[in-house]
Amino acid sequence: MVEKHIRRAVPALILGLVAAGVVQAQSTQSSVVRIDGSSTVYPITEAVAEEFQKAEKNAIKVTVGISGTGGGFKKFCRGETDISDASRPILKKEMEACAAAGIKYFELPVAFDALTVVINPKNAFIKQMTVEELKKLWEPGAQGKMTRWNQVNPAWPDAPVKLFGAGSDSGTFDYFTEAIVGKAKSSRGDYTASEDDNVLVQGVAQDINAIGYFGYAYYAENTARLKAVPVVNPKGKAVLPSMDNVINGSYEPLSRPIFIYVAEKAYARAEVKKFVEFYLKHGAKLSREVKYVPLPEKAYTGNLEHLKKGKLGTVFGGTAEVGITIDELMKREAKL
């Protein structure tokens, strides 16, 4: 009889315990540094989080999610995250959402990324490309019309063009269209779009007539399967993407700064402050390790100074901008 009673009580007990736990779940934790946002910035933030937790002997917990720059800002401006990874500056709409929720933030550039235009290694006819040629290929008007290589440049063969590019939710898409077409989010739609850059890597690696674009790290890890296209910069020189060419400013207009946004309220917490300081201190070394281009040393110290002085807001005023140098970026006035 007793055994039967126990057996009967077990499911009820489990159910009760789960219910109790769920009620308890309402209390949120404060000892966790919560980060979400861009998949482009993710590798750097992940590396920093990994090293930080090791250095702190796991006393401070860090979580990093990937929901895209836009998705990250949505959570950030609802106060769900402490830090937002962003591969482009915060936009007007997102600024308004943050303002409405009373979320103030620091905008900290942490590294450079070089958007890389890639072709198949067997492609012998493309030696370099100009922004105009890229625009011809990618602008919305090209949809359904620019389908053969000799339409872009008569010197190129009469072969079909296979396009691979970033999906429209990514900051990469926003920046590429801004830099090439001249207007963010303005692109032809008839190309293979994916948020997963490995799909694009595969696509370009398998088709001799393919061309695509994505962040430098994906090219750097796949140099055997892909060929980068030198892009003619505003000074008229064709430049290959590389760490050096991004640092010396010659790889234009496709190099871009990437950011973390730190909520002011979160920064007041000791663990977030520690993490951000760790980020800026080790960001250069770690971003190089994950194939991103570090900022000059003075940019990281400048960031720390901005944090100390309480320089809140963005220096971009809610619009995407192309070709802004890191020096200019550090000197500008910030607005919320």
Add this chain to the structure above:
Amino acid sequence: MALQSAAEIRALIARHKRRDVIFGLFGILCLAIGLLTFATLFVDMLIDGYARLTPEFFTNFPSRRAGQAGILSAWVGTVMVMFVTAAVAVPLGVASGIYLEEYASKNWVTDVIEINISNLAGVPSIVYGLLALGLFVYQFGLGQSVATAGLTLALLILPVVIVATREAIRAIPAAIREAAYALGATRWQVVQGHILPYSMGGIMTGVIIGMARAIGETAPIITIGALTFIAFLPPSPVGAEFPFVSFEWLTSPFTVMPIQIFNWTSRPDPAFQANAAAAGFILVFMTLAMNGLAIWLRYRIRRNIKW
């Protein structure tokens, strides 16, 4: 049409037999397509990921270095989420199934409910994710926690559990019920003493099939915002001090196996593909193990039933 001769009859029989053989071959072909596809995937994952299947792979946290990255937080997260899912879906689903079969009167209301439960089983999992995002994450304020994920997947498999429970109950001969009622047993006594024990095998099978579906779900978990990089474990459910059990793990951020695999496949460094393959192999293995358990349980429980 009358058949004229033995020769014609033989020809007819031969023709029909030929059709039999053709259909048999066709069936084998269909089966082979399914099995070979699965076997190829499974073996391919094993070959790609074999080098990564070391003990450290299970005890290491994710890392930016493919060679050091492991699935500790992922498999622990998966086990915890599955536990919550089972703890919620099994009592709710089994109770609903028993009520519908044994208690509810058969009228149009129960018909509507029945149709809707079958429909729910076919709703895409992302829809459950969206529901959970609005309900559990924001309305109930559970956040992106183990509890939210467990409840979401519980909703997802609830229809499967209910349908399996009802099927299992229906398979019990009516004579058993009638005999028990004839002896003056109440409904609850019939359910407790006969219906539940006899249908347990079928119910367990249904539950495990549901769980096997839930364990591989990615879409609803991404929707509610599971995280990708977690290098710590949720607090332990059992402690050394009073009251010995803790529920903090329910509120903890988490990651699960499918999310970890998804993340690794999208990394720039091709070395992570091997990790993804290894983790995929383990996930398939977990599913197979659960299905194996279902078969074993069904066999054991059936053996003990003597009518």
